[in-house]
Amino acid sequence: MVINGYQGTGSVTQGRARTVNGNLFTCDGGRSRVAAVGVQTDSAGNQWTVPSENQFLTAQQAPDLYNECSGVTPSDLSQVDLDAIPVVEIDADGEIITGYVFADNYFELYINGKLIGVDSVPFTPFNSNIVKFRVKRPYDIGVKLVDWEENLGLGSEDNRGKSFHAGDGGFIASFSDGTVTSNQWFAQTFYTSPIYDLSCLKEQNQLRDSSSCFAGGTDDGESAYAVHWPLPENWQLAAFDYRHWPQASTYSEDDIGVNNKKAYMNFREKFAGAGATFIWSSNVVLDNQVLLKYRVE
Numbered sequence: 220m221v222i223n224g225y226q227g228t229g230s231v232t233q234g235r236a237r238t239v240n241g242n243l244f245t246c247d248g249g250r251s252r253v254a255a256v257g258v259q260t261d262s263a264g265n266q267w268t269v270p271s272e273n274q275f276l277t278a279q280q281a282p283d284l285y286n287e288c289s290g291v292t293p294s295d296l297s298q299v300d301l302d303a304i305p306v307v308e309i310d311a312d313g314e315i316i317t318g319y320v321f322a323d324n325y326f327e328l329y330i331n332g333k334l335i336g337v338d339s340v341p342f343t344p345f346n347s348n349i350v351k352f353r354v355k356r357p358y359d360i361g362v363k364l365v366d367w368e369e370n371l372g373l374g375s376e377d378n379r380g381k382s383f384h385a386g387d388g389g390f391i392a393s394f395s396d397g398t399v400t401s402n403q404w405f406a407q408t409f410y411t412s413p414i415y416d417l418s419c420l421k422e423q424n425q426l427r428d429s430s431s432c433f434a435g436g437t438d439d440g441e442s443a444y445a446v447h448w449p450l451p452e453n454w455q456l457a458a459f460d461y462r463h464w465p466q467a468s469t470y471s472e473d474d475i476g477v478n479n480k481k482a483y484m485n486f487r488e489k490f491a492g493a494g495a496t497f498i499w500s501s502n503v504v505l506d507n508q509v510l511l512k513y514r515v516e
C-alpha cells in the first residue's frame with residue numbers, strides 16, 4: 220500500500236497516540252519529564268505501542284550507578300560499592316562480569332535471552348546503571364533501547380524553544396571482560412518519528428534510512444507520521460540471527476551531548492575512557508525504538 224509517497228516495509232500512523240499510561244515514573248530528588256505510553260492504530264487496524272512496549276513497571280531494575288531520583292549520586296567510581304551489586308546467574312560455572320550502562324533514555328538488557336535488568340529512569344533525568352552477571356563465553360547481548368518522547372506517537376518533546384522538538388537517543392556500555400559498544404554491534408530501528416514527508420524514507424536491504432528526513436523542531440507537529448515495524452519473535456535469544464541487520468552507527472560524546480550529564484561524566488573512565496563509543500541505529504534523532512545485538516566470542 221502506498222501512503223502519501225511511502226513505499227517501505229513499515230506500517231504508517233499519523234497524529235498523536237491514545238495515552239494508555241499517563242506516567243510510568245515520578246522523581247523525588249529531581250525533575251523528570253512525564254514518561255507516558257500510548258497506542259496508535261494504523262489503517263489496517265494494527266495497534267502499535269509508543270514509544271515502546273516495555274517492562275519498566277514489572278521487571279527488575281538494574282542497580283543505580285548514578286540516579287538523582289533515588290539519591291545515588293557518587294562523584295566518581297571510588298564512591299561506588301561494587302561488592303554490593305547482586306550477580307544475575309546465567310551459567311553457574313561462568314565468569315562474573317560487571318557492566319556500566321548509560322542510555323538516552325531507556326534500556327532493557329538481555330544476556331543469552333535472560334533479562335538482566337531494565338533502566339531505573341525511563342525518560343529523564345539522565346541516569347546510569349551497573350549490572351553484574353555470571354556467564355560463560357561465548358555469550359549474546361541483546362538490548363532494547365527507547366528514545367522516550369513527550370508527544371506520544373509524534374516522536375517529539377517540548378524542548379529548545381519548540382513544542383515538537385525531535386529529541387535524540389544514544390547508548391554506551393563497557394563490561395569488565397573488555398566488551399565495549401562499537402560499530403561491531405548490530406542495530407535496527409522499529410519505530411521512526413516524526414516524519415513530516417514520507418517520501419524522505421528509503422530502504423536498502425535491511426537499512427531503514429531516514430537520513431534525508433527533516434530532524435529539526437517545529438511548533439506544528441500534531442500531524443506528524445510515524446513508521447512502525449514489528450519486533451522479531453525471540454529477538455532477545457542467543458539463537459536469533461541478526462546478521463542481516465545493519466551494523467550500529469557510532470556517535471561522539473558531542474553528538475549525544477553528555478558533557479553536562481554527571482551520570483556519564485562522573486564515570487567517563489568506564490565509558491569512552493574504556494574504549495566504548497556511543498551507538499544507535501543510523502538515525503539517532505528519528506529512530507526511537509532500537510534493538511541492539513552483539514556476540515561476545
Ligand SMILES: [Ca+2]
Pocket residue numbers: 322323324325326338339340341342344345346
Ligand atoms: Ca534512563
Ligand SMILES: [Ca+2]
Pocket residue numbers: 323324366367386387388
Ligand atoms: Ca532522548
Ligand SMILES: [Ca+2]
Pocket residue numbers: 366374385386387388412503504505506507
Ligand atoms: Ca527521537
